[in-house]
Each structure stands twice: as structure tokens, then as C-alpha cells.
Amino acid sequence: MEKAVKPSAKTQKNASERRWGMVIDLDRCTGCQACVVACHAENNVPVVGEREAASGRTMHWIRIERYWEGEYPNVKARFMPVLCQQCTQAPCEPVCPVFATYHTAEGLNAQIYNRCIGTRFCGSACPYKVRVFNWFRPEFPEPLGEQLNPDVSERSRGIIEKCSFCIQRLRRAELDASASGNPLADGAVQPACVQSCPSSALIFGDMNDPESHVSRLALSHRAFRLLDFLGTDPAVIYLKGGETNV
Amino acid sequence: MTHTVSRRSFLKIAAGTGVAAGLNPTVRRVALEPFVRPPEEELPGKATWYASTCRQCPAGCGIIVRVINGRARKIEGNPGHPLNRGKLCARGQAGLQVLYNPDRLQNAVRQTGGRGSRHFEPLQWDEVLDQLASSLRGVGGGSEVAFLGGLMPTHLYPLVTRFLEALGSPAPVLFDLHSAMEGRTQSHDLTQRWFGSMELPIYDIGHAEVIFSFGANFLETWLSPVSQSYDYGTMRQGQSGGRGFLVQFEPRLSGTGASADQWVPVQPGTQGLIALGLGRIIVEENLGRVGSHREHAQLYRDVNVGAVADASGLPVERLQKLARIFADADRSVALPGGGLSSHTNASQSMDAVMALNVIMRRLGRVGGVFLPQQVPADAFSAPISPSPFRDLGKLVQNMRSGRVGVLMIYGANPVYELPRWSGFIDALTNVPLVVSFCPFIDETAVQADYVLPDHTYLEGWGYQVCSPGADRPVVSSQQPAVRPLYDTRSTAEVLLSLASRLGGALAQALPWPDEPTYLEEASAQLFGSSIGVIDARTEAGFWSQWRQVGGWWSAKPIMQEPELAGLTEGPLQVPSASFAGKPDQFPYYLMPYESIALSDGRGASQPWLQETPDPMTTASWNTWVELNPETAAHLGVTDNDIVRVVSPQGALEAPVVVYPGIRPDVIAIPTGQGHQDYGRFAAARGANVMDLISPVPEQEVSLLAWGATRVRVEAVHKVMTLARLESLDGEGRETVR
Numbered sequence: 001m002e003k004a005v006k007p008s009a010k011t012q013k014n015a016s017e018r019r020w021g022m023v024i025d026l027d028r029c030t031g032c033q034a035c036v037v038a039c040h041a042e043n044n045v046p047v048v049g050e051r052e053a054a055s056g057r058t059m060h061w062i063r064i065e066r067y068w069e070g071e072y073p074n075v076k077a078r079f080m081p082v083l084c085q086q087c088t089q090a091p092c093e094p095v096c097p098v099f100a101t102y103h104t105a106e107g108l109n110a111q112i113y114n115r116c117i118g119t120r121f122c123g124s125a126c127p128y129k130v131r132v133f134n135w136f137r138p139e140f141p142e143p144l145g146e147q148l149n150p151d152v153s154e155r156s157r158g159i160i161e162k163c164s165f166c167i168q169r170l171r172r173a174e175l176d177a178s179a180s181g182n183p184l185a186d187g188a189v190q191p192a193c194v195q196s197c198p199s200s201a202l203i204f205g206d207m208n209d210p211e212s213h214v215s216r217l218a219l220s221h222r223a224f225r226l227l228d229f230l231g232t233d234p235a236v237i238y239l240k241g242g243e244t245n246v
Numbered sequence: 247m248t249h250t251v252s253r254r255s256f257l258k259i260a261a262g263t264g265v266a267a268g269l270n271p272t273v274r275r276v277a278l279e280p281f282v283r284p285p286e287e288e289l290p291g292k293a294t295w296y297a298s299t300c301r302q303c304p305a306g307c308g309i310i311v312r313v314i315n316g317r318a319r320k321i322e323g324n325p326g327h328p329l330n331r332g333k334l335c336a337r338g339q340a341g342l343q344v345l346y347n348p349d350r351l352q353n354a355v356r357q358t359g360g361r362g363s364r365h366f367e368p369l370q371w372d373e374v375l376d377q378l379a380s381s382l383r384g385v386g387g388g389s390e391v392a393f394l395g396g397l398m399p400t401h402l403y404p405l406v407t408r409f410l411e412a413l414g415s416p417a418p419v420l421f422d423l424h425s426a427m428e429g430r431t432q433s434h435d436l437t438q439r440w441f442g443s444m445e446l447p448i449y450d451i452g453h454a455e456v457i458f459s460f461g462a463n464f465l466e467t468w469l470s471p472v473s474q475s476y477d478y479g480t481m482r483q484g485q486s487g488g489r490g491f492l493v494q495f496e497p498r499l500s501g502t503g504a505s506a507d508q509w510v511p512v513q514p515g516t517q518g519l520i521a522l523g524l525g526r527i528i529v530e531e532n533l534g535r536v537g538s539h540r541e542h543a544q545l546y547r548d549v550n551v552g553a554v555a556d557a558s559g560l561p562v563e564r565l566q567k568l569a570r571i572f573a574d575a576d577r578s579v580a581l582p583g584g585g586l587s588s589h590t591n592a593s594q595s596m597d598a599v600m601a602l603n604v605i606m607r608r609l610g611r612v613g614g615v616f617l618p619q620q621v622p623a624d625a626f627s628a629p630i631s632p633s634p635f636r637d638l639g640k641l642v643q644n645m646r647s648g649r650v651g652v653l654m655i656y657g658a659n660p661v662y663e664l665p666r667w668s669g670f671i672d673a674l675t676n677v678p679l680v681v682s683f684c685p686f687i688d689e690t691a692v693q694a695d696y697v698l699p700d701h702t703y704l705e706g707w708g709y710q711v712c713s714p715g716a717d718r719p720v721v722s723s724q725q726p727a728v729r730p731l732y733d734t735r736s737t738a739e740v741l742l743s744l745a746s747r748l749g750g751a752l753a754q755a756l757p758w759p760d761e762p763t764y765l766e767e768a769s770a771q772l773f774g775s776s777i778g779v780i781d782a783r784t785e786a787g788f789w790s791q792w793r794q795v796g797g798w799w800s801a802k803p804i805m806q807e808p809e810l811a812g813l814t815e816g817p818l819q820v821p822s823a824s825f826a827g828k829p830d831q832f833p834y835y836l837m838p839y840e841s842i843a844l845s846d847g848r849g850a851s852q853p854w855l856q857e858t859p860d861p862m863t864t865a866s867w868n869t870w871v872e873l874n875p876e877t878a879a880h881l882g883v884t885d886n887d888i889v890r891v892v893s894p895q896g897a898l899e900a901p902v903v904v905y906p907g908i909r910p911d912v913i914a915i916p917t918g919q920g921h922q923d924y925g926r927f928a929a930a931r932g933a934n935v936m937d938l939i940s941p942v943p944e945q946e947v948s949l950l951a952w953g954a955t956r957v958r959v960e961a962v963h964k965v966m967t968l969a970r971l972e973s974l975d976g977e978g979r980e981t982v983r
Binding site for chain 2: 068071141201
């Protein structure tokens with residue numbers, strides 16, 4: 001029997017050559033919250049209940065911010081999905097005393113849950129307010145625990161968590177690609193939010209690949225980044241609403 | 247010669263075939279083996295995907311369910327499905343919490359302490375079916391069986407009608423609040439009047455240049471929100487001809503209105519009048535590039551633009567500007583939305599909106615109005631329309647007079663959804679036997695004698711003919727993704743076993759031994775159709791692919807051009823809408839609206855949906871009252887202050903959300919909360935806006951005028967912190983908590 005051809009170094013991209021990024025087209029976003037629930041389902045994000053939610057302790061890894069503009073009757077509302085911006089110069093990383101928050105080779109801000117001791121320094125340092133804290137032990141009354149995704153670990157009380165760009169999906173796709181020997185195609189891997197988005201407002205891909213959909217969209221004159229002046233160099237790029245691409 | 251396969255290459259082959267096969271059909275009858283003894287295709291830790299159909303609303307989106315070790319772990323959109331094209335909304339994602347809900351009923355029960363006692367005693371299925379069969383034998387002569395359903399799955403409807411026909415009972419009555427709020431019955435009637443078809447029209451949002459939406463919240467809950475949102479994305483940024491333009495006419499800025507380029511805050515009940523005024527201007531000034539409008543002059547003979555301006559509060563200049571925007575575009579379309587069905591002038595208003603499409607010759611044109619191509623098989627051809635409201639009234643009358651011997655309720659929660667004056671709950675006391683098929687103990691099940699829990703949709707069989715359709719005929723198939731968790735039984739199976747127990751005409755009418763046989767027979771009607779995507783040589787192969795692919799649809803897009811039938815002769819008129827309550831006692835219009843997460847209340851049992859912030863107010867877990875800042879100031883209340891909303895019919899208390907996007911004379915309250923039962927996540931939370939809805943004297947009997955109530959608002963000087971994502975202490979700045 002023939003020996004299987006091992007993937008050569010030429011066809012396989014090194015993980016460190018990638019820069020995972022997301023483009024959010026605000027002109028397409030309808031604020032429908034599909035991404036929010038998809039993220040809860042994929043990443044075992046707990047529900048905190050009315051009382052804790054009223055204290056601002058909801059744990060959504062992605063949220064839709066709504067901004068009012070103007071006054072009645074000339075009033076407009078705009079939506080902006082906000083998730084971890086996966087900064088290149090991440091303010092959350094240097095403040096962690098136990099190195100639970102670190103930078104991966106692909107430029108992601110990762111969180112190692114079993115290192116986290118719950119100082120919440122990273123949450124305070126984050127200018128985007130996307131890190132959420134487990135104030136209590138998450139509860140899943142039986143049999144609700146069956147919904148949990150076995151690819152993602154559950155977090156316990158006292159731990160900070162946040163959007164990981166669905167790292168479990170990225171790793172799986174990379175492993176599958178290296179097993180099959182085919183390079184990872186653009187759009188072949190999508191975080192749960194991107195996959196569910198009904199109006200295709202979220203697009204995900206490799207920013208270092210000039211041919212990828214995200215790279216091409218990032219060139220739009222509508223592109224901007226959140227709180228860009230802070231110099232965090234985020235991997236999430238927003239496209240302004242209300243205008244046409246040229 | 248021997249040929250040995252090493253373990254390693256066996257696994258490779260296994261993995262390869264798994265990928266090639268893609269999605270899996272479930273084993274024909276027994277859903278799945280318990281994973282103590284895993285079935286052959288199950289590898290521990292390896293995901294299996296089953297294609298099925300979402301049942302969180304009647305749209306019929308295709309889903310794929312990720313199953314690991316016999317447990318469903320994630321629901322995603324089916325990328326091959328022509329309706330939702332791989333996308334899924336928040337409610338669709340939350341389907342796992344229907345399946346794994348801790349408050350599901352685990353077996354058939356009888357309420358032993360009398361209705362409303364909530365003392366339930368478990369029963370064996372055989373016992374229940376025997377008891378039910380003997381009750382059904384007693385039906386006849388003066389009494390009949392009545393069936394009240396929500397908009398039920400298309401595979402179940404024919405079974406129910408055959409069942410009732412064989413018993414000599416009237417056809418099922420279909421009513422649910424979601425359908426009422428999207429104006430589904432009125433939309434069916436609209437196409438019937440204009441095009442002589444019972445199908446719902448398809449509005450080509452994706453290719454339209456200008457969309458005028460009259461109260462259609464098509465990005466939230468109206469008809470087929472995922473498909474429409476997909477097309478909306480295309481309309482915004484995916485067209486070669488530039489960005490589309492959306493104008494939303496509604497009294498309260500909805501989530502859809504927030505995505506619009508222009509919001510026109512119209513006086514409640516005048517949307518149809520505005521459409522009429524726009525039409526008159528277009529015809530009078532001969533706007534647009536469609537040639538002469540002479541033949542349409544007749545339609546607008548009685549319309550006075552000045553009177554329209556006075557009644558709607560929109561100046562004539564604004565109307566003229568809007569008419570030009572609509573007429574000058576090459577591809578414009580007007581949507582008659584669910585909001586129109588909330589008023590007494592619903593059908594005339596919808597006519598006025600559809601007339602805009604007709605005069606601009608948008609029928610059967612790209613970016614215009616189409617009718618779906620019918621699925622080429624009898625089993626799938628007749629669309630199901632919810633019953634007119636008068637049918638519900640008749641049912642209540644029959645219940646009250648004792649004509650109804652047995653009442654069966656499926657997929658509807660009338661005790662929660664109907665206002666008290668409908669008389670439903672009072673008439674219920676005169677019905678000797680009430681049977682609910684709800685998988686939960688909801689408000690209606692509490693008033694039932696027997697609850698025979700159906701499977702949840704991830705455990706059950708079925709199909710759904712997508713209506714409104716995609717760009718082609720679609721039947722979406724449903725199959726069990728997991729083995730039923732509890733001792734539940736599908737309602738179709740219950741009807742089939744009752745038929746075989748009772749024998750005679752009933753057994754002849756429902757001859758199938760079980761539900762999959764019935765479905766296989768129905769699906770076989772499409773076997774050999776030349777236009778379908780399924781390429782199978784045998785019927786068995788077709789049935790297998792039907793489940794594997796997620797249904798049947800044509801390989802290429804096909805839609806019909808609607809042909810005008812009648813009506814266009816006479817002039818159009820929109821009478822003014824009537825409201826319950828005198829303006830001096832009840833100064834505000836009440837506008838209930840459908841929650842994007844909880845829908846008409848059926849989502850309230852799912853914690854993910856409860857915690858999903860409302861897109862516009864960022865509030866969750868409760869009910870709130872939306873007031874214009876001016877109105878709030880006038881009443882001396884602000885965010886989180888509790889107010890009492892009083893209508894001629896009832897009252898409720900809820901905290902205020904100061905909402906800049908609403909007319910000062912309108913207050914809005916979302917649906918979905920205020921359950922007394924329906925599990926721990928839903929019960930005793932918020933208030934039910936349907937308690938306020940009052941009967942309108944001039945009400946057209948074919949609809950429940952859910953937006954025709956006037957209310958007053960009183961401060962009660964109590965405060966409650968509503969769970970909101972947005973912080974309110976930022977001195978007017980919006981900040982995240």
C-alpha cells in the first residue's frame with residue numbers, strides 16, 4: 001500500500017503567518033442578536049438571570065450596542081456589535097500577574113482559564129469592556145447541561161473569560177487541513193457569530209492573505225477601528241454604515 | 247488472495263466516507279441507539295450532523311444539528327437550504343433549550359385535582375389512548391370534536407383534517423398570536439383578492455432599489471426573517487447598482503426601522519391612507535418611467551391628497567417627495583406589513599400598499615413582487631392559512647353552548663394569547679374533555695384534563711412547505727436528531743393510534759401504521775420530479791436523500807409572475823381606523839409589538855432568549871413600557887419608574903423605558919412575558935400586554951385588532967431596575983455597564 005503523502009511545508013501555512021481578523025459591516029447589521037445567542041451556544045457562556053443582569057453582570061462575549069442619534073422625529077438608531085478586538089498591542093496582556101492572558105503566534109489574545117486567579121486587572125485595562133467575570137458558579141439545571149459544547153471547557157467562579165474567535169473551530173480546521181494536506185481555504189473556518197449572521201454583516205478570515213475577503217473589505221474607505229487613537233491595533237475592522245462601497 | 251486493511255487505513259477510509267457522505271439520515275424508525283452501545287457510524291467524540299427543520303417560528307428554515315455521542319450540541323443553518331442559506335436567527339439557535347429544558351413534561355398526564363389545580367398524575371400511553379378513544383366514541387349526535395392549533399407543521403395539518411372529517415367534526419381552527427401579529431391571514435387574503443392565489447407573495451428585497459415598508463418588521467419576526475435579513479444584506483451592500491434605500495412607515499421605530507434610511511412616524515392606523523396618497527400623487531403627476539398611468543386613475547378617483555396629509559400628519563410636500571423617491575427608482579417595492587393588520591382598516595390598507603406595486607408595474611419584475619412556484623405534488627401544494635378571527639369566535643360559541651365534546655389543542659396557547667373578552671377561558675368550563683399536546687405545562691395545559699406531550703422538534707419527524715417561499719419551491723424535511731429524551735409521543739402518532747383503536751371510517755382515513763410511513767409516502771410523490779435537486783434511482787434512495795439533504799427543492803430558481811385578478815376596477819378607499827377607549831379618558835394609543843427574542847411568548851421558556859437584550863432598549867428578562875421623552879416628562883416619570891397602564895379592558899404595571907423613537911401620543915409594550923406557567927424561566931415575570939387589548943365595536947370580525955386600543959398611563963411612584971445592557975448613569979451618554 002502506498003504511503004500517505006505528508007503535507008509539505010510548502011503547502012501548509014505556518015500558524016504564525018496568519019493573522020485572524022474580522023470585518024463588521026455596520027451597513028448590513030440589523031441588531032438582530034443572532035450572533036449573541038450563537039456565541040452563548042458555541043462557547044458555553046452562562047446565563048446569569050435577571051438580578052445579576054440588572055447589576056451589569058451579563059456574560060455575553062459579543063454584544064450589540066445601540067446608539068441614538070438626534071431627537072424625535074429626526075431620530076436614528078445605530079447598531080454596533082462589539083466583541084474582543086483581539087488587539088495587537090493588547091492592554092489586557094501586560095497587567096495579568098499570572099500570565100493567564102497572553103498573545104498567541106497568530107496574534108490572538110488568549111485566556112488560559114486554569115491560570116486565572118480572578119484579579120480582574122485585565123477587565124479593568126480593557127478599553128472595550130469585552131472581558132466578563134464569573135461572579136458565581138454557572139448553573140445548568142438538569143438536563144440543560146447536555147447543551148454544552150464538549151470542545152469548550154466550562155469556566156468556574158472567579159474566572160475572567162472573553163471572545164476567543166472560536167479558537168476551538170480554528171484549531172480543528174487547521175488540524176483537518178494539515179491532515180488532508182490541503183491549505184485552509186478562505187472562509188472555510190468561521191466563528192459561530194459569523195456563521196449565524198443572517199445579513200452577513202460579519203466576515204472572518206486571514207488578514208495577512210491579501211486575497212482574502214476580509215483583507216479586500218478592510219481596504220474600503222468605510223473602514224475604521226474602535227478607539228483607534230489608543231494604539232491597540234485591533235484585528236476587528238468596522239465598515240461605516242450608510243454609504244456605498246466604491 | 248487476501249486483502250488486509252490495517253486499523254490506520256480503516257480509520258482513514260472511515261473518515262473519508264464520513265466527509266463524502268456529509269450529513270446523515272437518521273435510522274428509519276428508531277432514532278438513535280443509546281450510546282452505551284454506540285451505533286456503527288458513531289465515533290466517540292466525533293460529531294454527526296443531521297439535517298432538519300427549525301420549528302421556532304413557521305418560516306421553515308433548514309437547520310443542521312451537531313450531535314456528539316447521541317446528544318445535540320449545536321444548531322446551525324443548513325448551508326444548502328435555499329431559504330435561509332446557512333444562516334439562523336437567535337430563536338433558531340436557542341432550539342437546544344427547548345429540547346433540554348428542565349421544565350419539560352416527561353410523560354402523559356391527567357390533571358387529577360380538577361382544571362387549574364396543577365396536580366398531575368402520570369399515565370401510561372396505552373391507558374391514555376384507551377380513555378381518549380372511548381371519549382371519542384361518545385362524540386356524535388349533538389356533540390363534536392374541536393381542534394385548535396397554532397400554525398401547525400404542514401405534515402400534520404392533513405392528518406388533523408382527515409381525522410376530524412372522519413369523525414364528522416368541523417375543520418381545525420388555527421390561531422396563534424405570532425401569526426396574528428404578522429398579519430398572516432390578511433396577507434393570504436390580500437393575494438387572494440389581487441392575484442386569485444392562496445400563496446403568500448414573495449417580495450424581492452435583495453434586488454430592490456427602494457423599499458417602502460408599511461409596518462413590516464421584516465428584519466425581526468415578520469414572515470421569514472432570516473431569509474429577508476439575508477436579502478436585506480444584499481440590498482445594502484451586495485448589489486452592483488449601489489446601495490438600496492429603505493423607508494419605514496410606523497408609529498414606533500422598530501428594529502427594522504432602525505435599519506431604515508428614513509423613518510416616517512405615522513399616526514396609528516393611517517399607513518394605508520399614506521399609501522393611497524402616494525399612489526394618487528404618482529398617478530396624478532405621471533411619475534416614474536413606466537409609461538402612462540391613465541388606466542390607474544380610476545383607482546385613486548376618491549383620494550384627496552390634502553385630506554391624506556391632514557389625517558396622517560404628513561405635509562403634502564413630504565408626501566410628494568416620498569412619491570418621487572418611490573416612482574423614480576427602477577426597482578421599487580412596497581411591503582404591506584403585520585402592523586397594518588392591527589387596525590380595523592387592515593384589508594383596505596393592505597390593498598392600498600399592494601396597489602403601489604401594481605401601478606409601478608412591479609409584479610414579476612426583479613426587485614418586485616412574485617408568487618411562489620408550487621411544489622409539484624399534491625401533498626405539498628395547498629398552503630395553510632390561519633383562520634379568520636370569526637372562526638375562533640364560532641369555536642368559543644360552540645364551546646359555550648356545549649356542542650364541543652372534546653377539545654384538542656396543539657401548538658397554541660390561547661389562554662395566554664387571547665384577551666379575556668374573547669370568552670375562551672370561560673367557555674372552556676363547558677367543554678367536558680380538554681386535551682393539550684404541549685410538551686410543557688403552559689397556561690392552556692393547566693386548563694386541560696389530559697396533557698399528551700409531543701416530542702420537541704429535534705426529536706420528531708415532519709416537513710414544512712416554506713411559505714412564504716424562497717426563490718424556488720422548497721419542502722424542508724424534519725427528522726429526529728436525537729432519541730426522545732422522555733416518554734413523549736408525537737401528535738401524529740397519537741392521531742394514528744387513535745384511528746386504529748376506533749377503526750371504521752377513521753382507520754380508513756388514517757391508514758398509516760406510523761408517522762415515518764406517512765411521511766415516506768408523501769415524500770415519494772416528489773420522487774422522479776425532473777426539477778428537484780435530489781437525484782435518486784429508487785424511492786428508498788429518495789427517502790434517504792430527502793432526510794440527508796434536508797428536504798426537496800428545485801435545482802434552479804423558479805418563481806411565478808402574479809397575474810392581476812379583478813379588484814382594480816373600483817376606486818380604493820381606506821376608512822379611518824377605530825379605536826377602543828375615549829380619547830379624553832385614554833389619551834394614548836397602545837402599540838404592542840412582538841419581541842424579537844421571545845416572539846409571541848413561546849420563547850420565554852428559554853434562558854438564552856430571556857437574557858438576549860432587546861436590540862432597541864437593551865433590556866431583558868422583563869416587560870417595559872416605552873414612552874417618548876416628552877410624554878415621560880409630561881407624566882413626571884423617567885427610566886425604571888413603574889407606571890400603571892390602564893385600558894378599557896384591564897391594567898398592568900411595568901417599568902418605563904424612555905424611548906426617543908416613538909410618537910408622543912403612542913406607548914409601546916413588547917409581547918412575550920407575563921406567563922403564569924410555562925416553566926421556571928417564564929413564570930411570574932413581567933406582564934402580558936394582551937390583558938390590555940380591548941374589543942373594538944367596529945372591529946372587522948376577520949381579525950383581532952391588537953393595535954386598536956387606547957390607554958392612559960399613571961405614575962405609581964415605585965422604581966424597579968430593569969436589566970439593561972446600557973448604563974443610564976452616564977449623564978445622557980450611552981455607556982455599557
